[in-house]
Amino acid sequence: MGFNLMRSRQAQEPAAGPGAGGSDYAARGAGASRSALLSLLVPAVLAVALAGCDEKASQSSSQPPEQQPAPTVIVAEADRQSIAESANFVGRVEALEKVEIRARVTGFLGERHFREGQLVKEGDLLFVIEREPFEAEVGLKQARVESAQAQLTFANFQVERARELLRTNTTPRATYDQRVAEQGVAAASVSGARADLRLAEVNLGYTEIRSPISGRIGRASITRGNVVSPDAGVLTVVVRQDPIRVTFPVSQRQLLNLRRKYQDQGADAVRVRVRLPDGSQYAQTGQVNFIDVQTDRTTDTALVQAQIPNPDGLLSDGQFIGITAEGEEPQQVVVIPQSAVQIDQTGPFVLIVGDGNKVEQRRVRLGRGPAGQSVVESGLDAGAMVITEGAQRVRPGAVVAPRPAADIPASGPVPSPAG
Structure with missing residues (x-):
């Protein structure tokens, strides 16, 4: 129709002059007819196109989706091994024996007979305190012992004489009893003097400070020439x-x-x-x-x-x-790789591949194992296949494609699912 309209317009265009106004009116009528025709055709074409798209979409949605491959995970077998459990x-x-060396008498500290840090034996001489005052004290106590012994000897003679006189009735009984009492006092004086002598000898022995144990000696805290006493502090320490x-x-x-x-x-x-x-x-x-x-x-x-x-x-x-x-x-224990262990708020767990290659979660209690491994104290039996790599891509209940760790090169990554 458009072609015929164009031909009519071309046939009328050469005409000019006074009759041209009628031709223009006819042309305007033909243009209006063409616009009306286009306004009807465009919606029809769009409707047909949309219908075709809906049909294709309907056909596409009616087809079943393509089956996705199961994700590949690396697994290792929970093994039973003989391991000495440890913590x-x-x-x-701490030293079995540790002795703080102190002075037991008061006096000037003399020579030191050890090197700091050396090993010493029990009985080795360590320090010497000035001996002269203590030697003099021993001499004095010895003299008192001798004096007391002389008095005891005299008292013994007096008792014997009084006994003879009592036998002949030439002295009263009271005199004899007095002599016996004096004998006892003299004997007690001897015992006291001997005890004082023993104490003086002990104090003289304390002027030589010796190691009570075998071990290593520490630093000397007081130097020669200082006055030491039981309250002066620690001289040094010996540690076994x-x-x-x-x-x-x-x-x-x-x-x-x-x-x-x-x-x-x-x-x-x-x-x-x-x-x-x-x-x-x-x-x-x-x-x-x-x-x-x-x-x-x-x-x-x-x-x-x-x-x-x-x-x-x-x-x-x-x-x-x-x-x-x-x-x-x-002990015979179940051991798994540490890479199989995961931890959440509840505690440690592992993912295993169970029947039908489905992922299962198992809560476990772990102990210390060899390097790179964990001991399973409870929650998992030997022979279970634990997921060591790829666990982040799966969840319990998912079907996976397990692959033993031995089949993977040492530096190779976990294979990604195909598709």
Whole structure:
């Protein structure tokens, strides 16, 4: 129709002159007809196009969605191994014997017979206090003993003479009794004088200060020429270093666990290892030999003590150390990789691959295991397949594609799901 209108317009265009007004009116009528036709055709075309889209969408929605592949996870088997259970603590070193050397008499301090820090033996001479006053005191007490003995000898003669006179009735009985009493007083004087002499000799012996134990001697706090006395303070300290003991607090929960496991095997069933302050492992091991009968109410812990050899003197009194207590006899326990363990507000748990490759959550109670592993005390049996990698992409109940860790290269990542 548009083509015919154009032809009519072209046929009328050459005409000019007075009749041109009629031709313009006819052209305006033809344009109005074309606009009306377009206004009808456009909505119809749009309606057909929309209907076609709806049909395609309907057909697309009626088709089932494409099946997504199960996510791949790396799994490891919970293994049963023979492991000596252990627990870590923090403790201190204490000397089995530690003696503070003090003066026991008052006097001027003389020579010192040791080097600070050296090893000394029991009975070794350490200090000497001025001896002359004490030697003089011994001499004086000795003289008093001799005087008392002379008086006792005279009293004995008097008693014998009075006894003879009493036998012949030449002296009264009262005189004899008096002589016997005087004899007793003289004998008591001898005993007292001898005791004073003994005390003086003891004090003279105290002028030589000797080590009461074998061990390593510390720093001398008082130098030669000073007056020392029992109240003057500590002269030095001698510490026995081999063997030595370590003490560490253990919570009641851990203590009950140890007692239940090893009470039938005795104290030797628990072995103690020491970590030195630099992090290295001490070569010697010891055994628990004492558990305190009282519990600290503020920390709910009991003090445990172990004795350990110290031939090289690496452990010193008061030293801060790490302690590992472990059983002598290995125990059969379930072990899993530490990478399989997850923790939330409730506590530790693991995800395992169960029947039908479905993910299951298991709450576990863990203990300390070898490097990179954890001991499962409860909540999981040996043989369970725990997820070690890819657990963040799955939830309990999801179906997964398990892949053993042995099949994955050491540096390879966890494969991503296809698609």
